[in-house]
Amino acid sequence: MGSTHADYRTIQDAINAAKNGATILIENGSYNELLVMNKTITLRGEDKNTTILNFNPNYKISQIPLITIKANDCSIENLQITLSNTSVIATGISVNSKNTTIKNTIITKVSDGIDLSAYSELTTILNNEITNNLIGINTVGSMNNNISHNSFSSNTEYNIYLTGESDNNKVSFNIMNNSQYGIRIKGSRNNRVYKNCIEHNQRGIYCCCGAEENHIYNNTLLNNSIKNAVEMSGLNNIWYDDANGSGNYWDDYKGVDDNHDGRGDTPYTIADAGNKDFHPLMTPPIDAPCSK
Numbered sequence: 001m002g003s004t005h006a007d008y009r010t011i012q013d014a015i016n017a018a019k020n021g022a023t024i025l026i027e028n029g030s031y032n033e034l035l036v037m038n039k040t041i042t043l044r045g046e047d048k049n050t051t052i053l054n055f056n057p058n059y060k061i062s063q064i065p066l067i068t069i070k071a072n073d074c075s076i077e078n079l080q081i082t083l084s085n086t087s088v089i090a091t092g093i094s095v096n097s098k099n100t101t102i103k104n105t106i107i108t109k110v111s112d113g114i115d116l117s118a119y120s121e122l123t124t125i126l127n128n129e130i131t132n133n134l135i136g137i138n139t140v141g142s143m144n145n146n147i148s149h150n151s152f153s154s155n156t157e158y159n160i161y162l163t164g165e166s167d168n169n170k171v172s173f174n175i176m177n178n179s180q181y182g183i184r185i186k187g188s189r190n191n192r193v194y195k196n197c198i199e200h201n202q203r204g205i206y207c208c209c210g211a212e213e214n215h216i217y218n219n220t221l222l223n224n225s226i227k228n229a230v231e232m233s234g235l236n237n238i239w240y241d242d243a244n245g246s247g248n249y250w251d252d253y254k255g256v257d258d259n260h261d262g263r264g265d266t267p268y269t270i271a272d273a274g275n276k277d278f279h280p281l282m283t284p285p286i287d288a289p290c291s292k
Helices: 011-017
Strands: 002-004 022-026 029-031 035-037 041-045 051-055 062-069 075-077 080-083 089-095 101-103 106-108 112-116 124-126 129-131 135-140 146-148 151-153 158-163 170-172 175-177 181-186 192-194 197-199 203-208 215-217 220-222 227-231
Touching: 002 011, 011 022, 011 035, 011 041, 035 041, 051 062, 062 080, 080 089, 106 112, 129 135, 151 158, 158 175, 175 181, 181 197, 197 203
Parallel strands: 002 022, 022 041, 029 051, 035 062, 041 075, 051 080, 062 089, 075 101, 080 106, 089 112, 101 124, 106 129, 112 135, 124 146, 129 151, 135 158, 146 170, 151 175, 158 181, 170 192, 175 197, 181 203, 192 215, 197 220, 203 227
Antiparallel strands: none
16 A cells, blocks of 8 residues: 655645555655654655755744654655754654664754664664764664664764663664764663774773673774773673674784784774773674774
């Protein structure tokens, strides 16, 4: 079942008229709207560069999401989500549901690009460009999500922030650069962070405040100006793949590989806590997003 936005005055009109399971096709153009997805639908833009949700009210407003997802099994594809009114403070997408998919979308010039609330779970965030926001992705108590193959750039505070018992998430094959923190994990456990390119941030990876038993491996960490990684004392994170003993690539690792197995012969020490990557890689993983 499908519908086309051109059949309605606004995108929200098309959402309101749609039945569960519908796909709403949005033609190229700029749309000054706030959207609420309160039923199971797919919003699919014609082209993410030219199908633009650009909220630009003539009044001052703050702390609102441009898109709120309240229903399970929704999808957003091929859109650009942004603000042109600098007096507005708004989140790009607020997810309060399960089994949401956000893919092939540009999110820029908002406060938080994507907020995953404690009511959200099993969200797939794939192949998006999330840039020039305050925070790229902010999760609070959201679990079992998959954040993969995205490009994060110039998000002022955090590219990815997992906090408030955001457990059992997978963060993989992303590029994260030009932020205060590439990824910060706070009070969250059992996340797997692997095969990401984390470069040109102030701190590449930062674990604090009850962030324990997170598995961090096969990442490439380059040119992070303060530290490639910081872990507060007393935590118990694992900085290598416990399945095959493969660690991370650190551009400031000074060790050698005398036995030529591709791993350093001495551990890499994580700043502050003194925890160690016992199997640091001598070269970036060949399939990492910044390996070339």
